[in-house]
Amino acid sequence: MARRRKGRDISGWLVVDKPAGPTSTTVVNKVRWALNANKAGHAGTLDPDATGVLAVAVGEATKTVPFITDALKAYEFTVRLGVSTNTDDAEGEVLDTSDLRPDDEAIKAALAAFIGDIEQVPPQFSAVKVDGQRAYKLAREGEAMELAARPLWVESLLLIDRPDADHVTLEMICGKGGYVRSIARDLGQALGCLGHVRELRRIWSGPFDASDGLTMDQIEEMARTDALDAHLLPLEKGLQDLPEVKATPEGAVRLRNGNPGMVIAHDVEYGDEVWASFEGRAVAVGRFKAGELHPSRVFNQPQQPQEP
Template identity: 75%
Template sequence: MARKKKGRVVSGWVVIDKPAGITSTSVVNKVKWAFDAQKAGHAGTLDPAATGVLAVALGEATKTVPYITDALKCYRFMVRLGQSTTTDDAEGSVIAQSDLRPNDAQIEAALVAFRGDIQQVPPQFSAVKVEGERAYDLAREGEQMDLAARPLWVDSLVLIARPDADHVELEMVCGKGGYVRAIARDLGEALGCHGHVQWLRRTWSGPFDADQGLSLETLDAGAKTDALDAHLLPLELGLADLPELPATPEGAARLKNGNPGMVIASSAGYGDEAWASYRGRAIAVGVYKSGELHPSRVFNRD
């Protein structure tokens, strides 16, 4: 006989405004504990020093995590010009310095190369795996790695402010897998003056905005009480970028059992990934073919 999972059955999204100094994993564990949830996960890691939107999925919402991970995200960050560090942020030791300071026009010109489809080498201190080990573990041991460049879509990258000669505030909207620290590092190299991230904040991620974010203080204050459920956002928000296909009653019954079910077509074309709903609730995600949704994930919330 299967053992009953600990915790209550609860599904949905919780947006946390992550403070600096705590890991994303620690935040997820805290949310899971506070909601007494059986299962939790997050859509996109933030470095411990970074702040802002950390979207945490509970229960069946964890099945929608890949769609938020793939969504565009927005970052505000400050680049400290004139210094490069071991970690490409202010947490590391300074390893190179320059007295050169580019003007605003030179910075604007350099940003052009960082927009659109680019190739980006991850920082030495990153979660990238090298022969089964995390790069940051090897970096802590003093090993210098030749990490392969990875593709990144940068939707926009703009200069927001120039507080002084040493600092540049930027805003970037990008796809998944991007390292803001690598942008700061590579921008500094392109300008010939070195650079690293001084602070970083994720202002939105897919449909989730920092303005909705709970503080950890509010989370702790409402932990294990019904009051916290008022901050739970619908599972369906994780599917915002996919077409919704209302299911017929018969189709809904079949989909709930993992079988192809009849749906009412909307903007989805043959072979498109979409999600089926019944009475406004998500039933399944799958591929639309000839009037039916062929499910790949089924949501069990009854």
């Protein structure tokens, strides 16, 4: 018999403005405790030293995490020129140095090669699995690895500031699976001056913006109160990139039981992935086929109270 999860059966998204220091898992555990939620997860890991948007899903919203993970994300980061490290960030050991400092025009010209469909090799210190083990674990043991390049879609990569000759601040919008540290490393190599990430901030992720995020101190202050509950965004926020269809009353019943159900759809084609709502709440995600939604995920949400 499966053990029952402890905590409240609540669902939604809490946007956290993660500080430098804690891991993404630490933040999720803190949010789960503060909301007394029965389950929680995040949509896209941030390195411990990175700051910015960490969108935490609780309850049934955890079923929408893949749609936020797949969404575009924006990062602002500062590259330290002239120094390469074994971690590709400021926490690592220095591997090599260079006195070369390219000008702004040279940097802007080099950025063009990192836009569009690119291939990037993850950092040695990353969560990529190698023969069943995390690369960072092997790297800590002194093992050098040949990591395979991975595809990444980069929507844009802009030079937004040059604080001094040694530093350049960039803004990147990209798809899932991107390593900002790899961008900094590869840009430094392309420029012939070396480089690593000094500061990194995720400024938005899908529909979630850092300006709307709560700090860890705020979460601590409002923990286990209605004030924190009021900051929960609806589960449906995680489905904004999918078309919405409306379930009929009979269709909603069938969908909640995991069966195909009738829906009312506009501007949706056969086979499209969509989400179905009923009385303002998400019921299921699945494929639209001949007037029915064939569910792949079903949401167990209470219906909104009826008007008296």
